[in-house]
Amino acid sequence: MEKTYQSYFNNAELLDFLKRYQEKYPRWFSYESIGKSILGKDIWLITLSDRTVKPPEQKPGFWVEANIHSSEVTGTQGALYLCEQLLEDLDSSGEDSPYFELLKKITYYILPRFTPDGADAFFKEKNSSRSTPIPRPWRFQESSFNRKDLDGDGEITLMRWKDPCGAFKELKGYPGVLVPRASFDFSLESKGEYYQVLPEGVFENFDGFSKTKNNDFGYDFNRQAPSYYSPEGVQKGAGELPLEFPETRAVAEAFRQRKNIFSSISYHTYGGFIIKPPSSIKNHELALEDFMVIEKMAELLKTSTQYSVHSGNDDFVYTPGKPLSGNFDEWYFLHQGVFGITVEYWDPWEKAGLSWQKAVEKYESISEENMIRLLAWAKEHLDEVDYFKVWTRYSHPQLGEVEIGGFKTSFFLTNPPIKFLANELEKVFQGTLQCSQMFPNVIIKSQEKTKLAEGLFRLELVVANTGYLPTYGSVQALDMKSIPRHPELNYNISGESQDFCWIKKVTSKDLNHLKGFSHGSPRISPFFGTVFSHEYEQKLEWIFQGEAQISLQIDYAKGGVLTVNF
Ligand SMILES: [Zn+2]
Known part of the structure; x- marks a missing residue:
């Protein structure tokens, strides 16, 4: 059986892990379903604690949440890695293991996969829906866009076609590699050197001309928590109602019922960031002693991971002055009084020696110099077939002749390539462990x-x-x-x-x-x-x-x- 750092587990493999561990470590490990996803899949919650001392709910609890975003499956591996590290050490060292005492004293509640539907679609066709593959009902009133694996290669990559209005161009000396067109690159129409780019997919209700790409990521469960919730019109992905989905409702209920939880961590990818809640209010509005604990958690995680620390309120924002709302880590803290923090695993920027100024820059764009460095790093460490699909011609039913190809981001940017996974899991594990050891005793x-x-x-x-x-x-x-x-x-x-x-x-x-x-x-x-x-x-x-x-x-x-x- 593969270790948690040797592969990424789909839903069946995840369940297999849970069954094996419950059977092998009944004293410490159990799992239960806290509800069903909108497509009817179980949402699993692990309880990790020594049951021979006292019931898990009578000990301080530490909550680990992972994979709320469909493609961010590193978090699942990280959540399971925690179980694996603790229990395998107990298995080999018995009472000499430091975790022997720890699990007598505290309980870990581990949600390895917030969105089983999203992860399922991701593993099947690398569909990077935000949190769920189900489309938003009101989308069908208008022309909109659906991601789809058109060429059937098992991965949704990109489509490109030449257009003088295009926002992308090929990087000089690197055929096939697209970079953003510079602001001073005025168009020489005759050369046709610019490209339009879309994810692989088709338009709904296509009228033959209008190419409307709305928020094709769909719903985002991490915008549906009740604290400072804003609806779709204000906060992309939020839907119409806090806890609108059975997934978000089930997790909130499971969390609320466990009053012993004192602190939590949310696992995401990517970027190599530690993000401190709250995002919707300023730090000075918190009690000083609470603020200091969140600072301490960030410091512990920074020390173990070397990731950079950012405030959700004024730093980790896409639009200045407009923090993201409806985040679960913020709700854990603001409404439930449970400390929270978010980790974005994996920093290809750091690995490849890229420079950056602003945190979200890693998601939004890339300079030509950085692209050259990233390619050099990828070439040295990976097989090209694992991170790049050569552009191939495709007759699109709506757009005509296009090319499909470009970067395969799933296990390159979004999640670490397998050979880099173990190191990321270990770093975050150490920081998580230290955060959990703050428990009152x-x-x-x-x-x-x-x-x-x-x-x-x-x-x-x-x-x-x-x-x-x-x-x-x-x-x-x-x-x-x-x-x-x-x-x-x-x-x-x-x-x-x-x-x-x-x-x-x-x-x-x-x-x-x-x-x-x-x-x-x-x-x-x-x-x-x-x-x-x-x-x-x-x-x-x-x-x-x-x-x-x-x-x-x-x-x-x-x-x-x-x-x-x-
Ligand atoms: Zn995320």
């Missing part, structure tokens, strides 16, 4: 039952948080009322004697959330000792009369559930 520091007099007892309990984050996770979680302001305390009392009664009893309102050693402060200086707050622990006291077995359960929200028996 509640322990019993001491517990004592003292006999005060005949039939009169005092219980003393000191609870403490030894983790980095506070047990409430983020200030945002409290402000959004995603979790209760006080930890919830429940009693389970059995075997009471006739005269049993409380003299002094602790209730939920007496309980505080516990700060972590981050102290919510950016200023942790080893020189001045200025950062100290005793909010990392709390002492609780009860007095009762009579006899009873007393068991307490304290739900510390993001810190998990603590059970104490007296």
Whole structure:
């Protein structure tokens, strides 16, 4: 069986992995369907945690989301790579594995493939729909464009035809390679040296002349999250309603129900970016301690990946001043109070030594110098057939004579070629692991039952948080009322004697959330000792009369559930 870094898994291979792992590692690994896609495919969620200690939902949770965009299948491999790394190490090292303790303490919720429909279409014909291959219903009111593998070679590439109005030209000395026509390249009509370019496909309701290419990517699930949602007319791909699709609805529900999730990461491709939410509001509108945690996550990921860090609000934008809206990472944080961050795997720019100024430039265009470097790198490391299809003539039913060919982007730009996959997965895995290790960790520091007099007892309990984050996770979680302001305390009392009664009893309102050693402060200086707050622990006291077995359960929200028996 192939490892996660040796190939890209289609839906059947993904399910095969899930079945194998559940069978092999039942103590740690399980998967379930959280709903069906619009075309009826299961959306799988993995729960990775040591079940022998306590139920997964009673531990701090870390959420990994991948492949919300159809063609970004590297994320799926990255999500599974996490399982593979942890469980294979446990398999070989047993209790000596660092993950043995980790999986006792936390739970990973892993969504390896947000869009099974999109991935299916991608694997079948390299159809890079944005999130789903189903067309948008209102498109048929107008002339519009459908991507289609016209020459049946299993890949949707490009079509080109000569036109003096064309926006592309061939790169000098590189026949077949198109680059953007320069602003000063005025047309010499007689030479016919410019090209129009479209993806392989056909127009719907073609009137014989009008070539209208609308948003042929279709719906974008990562524009359908409820926070700062904007409809299609404002935000391309957003559709008509937040969570309009069964996929987005199912994921939002599954996420919302798991109140123990304290932090999350979203895997995308490509570019080699770390993108910090929120995009729709400015950083200074966040609580400082929340802002610092997102900064810390970005720093950890940057260190492990060498990817560049960008703010979703003012940096990672296509139009200045217009951030993208309806992103899931933003919703996780703004509405659910769960930290989020987005990773765009794979940076061919860096690999090939290309220069760039602005993040989204890597998606939008390429200079002639950069194209020459990219080609040189590709030639050295890859077989041409894997990244370029030689232009071949094709009689298009609507456009007449065209050529089909150009770059095959699927496993060149969009996803790393297989030989580069392992390295990308490993880098992001290390950063992800470190982000997940910020979890709040509640322990019993001491517990004592003292006999005060005949039939009169005092219980003393000191609870403490030894983790980095506070047990409430983020200030945002409290402000959004995603979790209760006080930890919830429940009693389970059995075997009471006739005269049993409380003299002094602790209730939920007496309980505080516990700060972590981050102290919510950016200023942790080893020189001045200025950062100290005793909010990392709390002492609780009860007095009762009579006899009873007393068991307490304290739900510390993001810190998990603590059970104490007296
Ligand atoms: Zn994406």
